[in-house]
Every structure is written in C-alpha cells, then in structure tokens.
Amino acid sequence: MRNKIFIIFGFILFIFCFIIFYKGLQKPNVYSPELNQKKSIPSFVSLDFYSNEKVLSDDIFKKGNYYLVNIWSSWCIPCRSEHPFLIRLKNSKINLVGINYKDNINNAKAFLNELGNPYSKILSDKDGVISIELGAYGVPETFLINKEKFIIKKIIGPINNESYKEIVNLIK
C-alpha cells in the first residue's frame, strides 16, 4: 500500500515538473518588461548634441505636449530602417527628441545629413547614462510621453509600420 502511494506521488511530481519545464521551454527567453504602470519621465541633465551645453530635461519636456524620445546612433543598422517613420512623424503634432547613444559626433552628423533630421532637439549620451535613467536597453529604443509627462509606450527595437500606426493613434 505504502509503495503504491510512493509511486503515485512520484508520478504526480514527475508530471508537475514536466508541465513546468514544458511551459518554460515555450516561453521566449528574451525579457522585455511590461509597462504595466505609468511612469513619469525622470529628471536628468544632459548635453546638447550641437552646442555641447548643459540641458535640463525639465526644460525640454513640458506638460501639454506629446513627445517621442528616440535613442539612436549612426553605427546602429536598425536605426536606418526606422528613420523614414521618424521623418513621417516629424510632420505630425508631436515633438521628437533624439538621444544620440555612444556615438562619434561626425558620424552622427553625417547620418542626419544623409537621412534627414526629424528631431526638434537632440541630446548627447556619450556614456549611456541617460538611456539607463530612462530604463532603456540600447539602440534603437523609443518612448512615447503623454501630455502629463508620463511614458505611455515603449518600443524596444526599431519602429515598424505597426508601431508607427500605434503611435499615430495614441497622439490623436
């Protein structure tokens, strides 16, 4: 009788472990945090891309406007593919703020000359600290900030047709 209980118990344990591992294998192992709670944009000090002067984030992000913060770099290949979407967004009612991530200034300027400059303001992030302050992983990454200065959308990776439409709908 006791042996039977052990066998049944062992079998149930095996099934339990099997289900957990099977479910675990199906999960993608690339982690991306969900934006389940609204976060306000943090305050930080940065350098202006062109003038190299200190800029306070509170002077850039003002209540009552939508902002799209885009982290980009000239050495980042996916940034090229998302650039046409940013150019299209330039003509809508949203302020585009670029954060130039760990880049060579001359290469970055050449990148903008070649593909166009969609940004109303560009900040320089030479050591990647501002990106960490924002909670970013790397390039490209985009944050949509609403009129109350809350981050309402985070796009990890390049903007595509789908995310472009989503942004346009959110700022309507």
Next chain:
Amino acid sequence: MKKIISFVLVFFCFISNNLSASEKYSDLENKIFKNLRCLICQGQSIYDSQSDFSESMKIVVRKNLQEGMSEKEIYNSLKNKYGEWVLYDPQVNKGTYLLWSLPLILFLLGGAIILRKLSILKK
C-alpha cells in the same frame, strides 16, 4: 634561456594586467555589479559582462554611490526602471514565494522520508 625568461615575464605582465581589471572598482561596487543582471546578455551579471549596457550600468551605480545612495536604494531605483528581473536576488512576493519556499519544503519532505526509513530499519 633568456628568451624563455623574457617570455614568462611578458606573459605574467599580461596576466596581472587582466587580473587587475576588476580592481578599478571598489568592493561595494563589485558586490552591486554581481547582484545586477545584464539584461541584454544570456545569464551574465553586470560584473561579468562588458556589453554597452553593462558598462553604462556600472557608471550609473558608481554615480549613485557618489551621490550618497545606499546599496538598497540603488537596487530599488533600478528595479523601478527595469523590473524585478534586473536583480539576481529576488525578494519574496506573490510571484516568488514558491521559488523561496520550494527548497525548504523539499528539504523537510526529504528529511521526513529519511527519518521514517530509519525508524522502520530500527524496528
């Protein structure tokens, strides 16, 4: 012989250079780096990784320490930005209670089985 000695000397110079790589950070900084996960790497801590993300994280941690933040405050601020996953030492909450209690349950269960077996053998 001279060649061998000079080769060994050069070899040790390189080795010691590599060994001192982590010495540019303090013990507390290294401890914090070891407790933070590199989110773009596979199974590496900030301490182990040299990715752009990790290097920036190291600068942020150092900056926060210089600003007078405590170890716990740094963990909390990064947890707010990146979620619980960024910490290697997850706190007990409704998502992790099983993770924390399972080893204890298994230990007690195993102990109970062994004690039972022993008492049967004694009889």
